Amino acid sequence: MDTLDLSYRATVSLAGALARACVRGLPEGWRVRLQADVPELPAGRWIWLHAVSVGELLLADGLVGRLREAGHPVHLSTGTPAGLELLGRRLPDWDAGTGQITGGTFPLDDPVGMEPFLRRAPGAFIALETELWPGLLEALEARGVPRLVVNGRLTGKSLQRGGPWLRRAASRLTRVAARDQASVEAFRRLGAPEVALGGNLKADLAAPRPLHEGWAALRAAWGDHPVLVAGNTLEGEEDLVLEAWSAVRTAWPDLRLILAPRQPRHFEAVAGNLAGRGLAFRRASKPWPPQEAWQATDVLLLDTLGELSAAYSEGTLALVAGGWVASGGHNPLEPVRAGLPTIIGPGFSNFRDLVEPLRSVGHLDVIPADGIGAWIAGALAQAPIRSAGAKPLPESLTGALDRTWSLIAPHLPTR
Secondary structure: HHHHHHHHHHHHHHHHHHHHOOHHOOHHHHHHHHOOOOOOOOOOOOOEEEEEOHHHHHHHHHHHHHHOOOOOOOOOEOOOHHHHHHHHHHHHHHHHHOEEEEEEEEOOHHHHHHHHOOOOOOOOOEEEEEOOOOHHHHHHHHOOOEEEEEEEOOHHHHHHOOOOOHHHHHHHOOOEEEHHHHHHHHHOOOOOOOOOEEOOHHHOOOOOOOOOOHHHHHHHHHOOOEEEEEEEEEOHHHHHHHHHHHHHHHOOOOOEEEEOOOOHHHHHHHHHHHHHHHEEEEEEEOOOOOOOHHHHOOOOOOOOOOOOOHHHHHHHHHEEEEOOOOOOOOOOHHHHOOOOOOOEEEHHHHHHHHHHHHOOOOOOOOOHHHHHHHHHHHHHHHOOOOOOOOOOHOOOOHHHHHHHHHHHHHHHHOO
């Protein structure tokens, strides 16, 4: 251990000690991480799979299935309260009655926080996307545990912010399966020793889980109505969507709306916005009423986690937000795979590897904020009320799970 490692350990140890001393006053996200633990799993045989929050957990489906089929015990960790809520709902399906899959909170990256996870160390550590924890990677390297990143994504901003601690962490990775060529080059520049193109696992996700039975009443009530699904809206984008939707309703008065904000902490504010506009809306998190109530409802506020991908299939058109008030964007594959005409905003830099191939085959349009209403009106004139089925994806967006598995399988423990 050199001066760089010692400086990091001293810093996180102090932060951890302070956090434990004033735990009651900390935000919930910190408190749950201070309580992180792992079941008694067979040392050197279990796989630690880490997904920082909701988006990364949604990516885990295919990989969890492969690990389970290969007979590996797997412990999934996540670092946010929203991630924990989704993890609790997904674990029974992921485990499929095998007893192989467990889950819980990701610990603080200090020696005290990591101790329960390293007491009986895993046979491999896999992080989804970009989770480079210097303390954890140092401890795993010292124990000879493979350290893998899948669907690895690294932007120019991440590189600019990456100081010596981050570069040291990257140098300790065993292998990175990057999601696109730009990330391949970025991980190499950061110092990761072995980087290959795995592809974007979002393109290989299985069909979404069916929606709960309450949706049948909405489906019956809205069956003859066009429905706009606006997914992953950020603060400020709800107003853009609602104004465009309201304007189009002068010509299409039966147009309904499913509105899904990106952040759970924003749900209450969006509900207040809808109420303030005098709109007839219902919240998906509340008890679902019978069909008659939905006939008098114009807007469903999808304030739940993990349902948006399946909810796109209930729509006629889709807006994928995140690119009208920000520069990152969100995943456009879900509505495209559901067969819906789909738009995204100009700020899609985090999903360029998906947007460009989809645009090239006509599955996706990039529309500025002032063109949303015109696009909705034009698309409604041509689109069927409900999609006939999924659109085939460009060949460049297929096979990511197979490529990723081939890259990490040699580093997994023998059954």
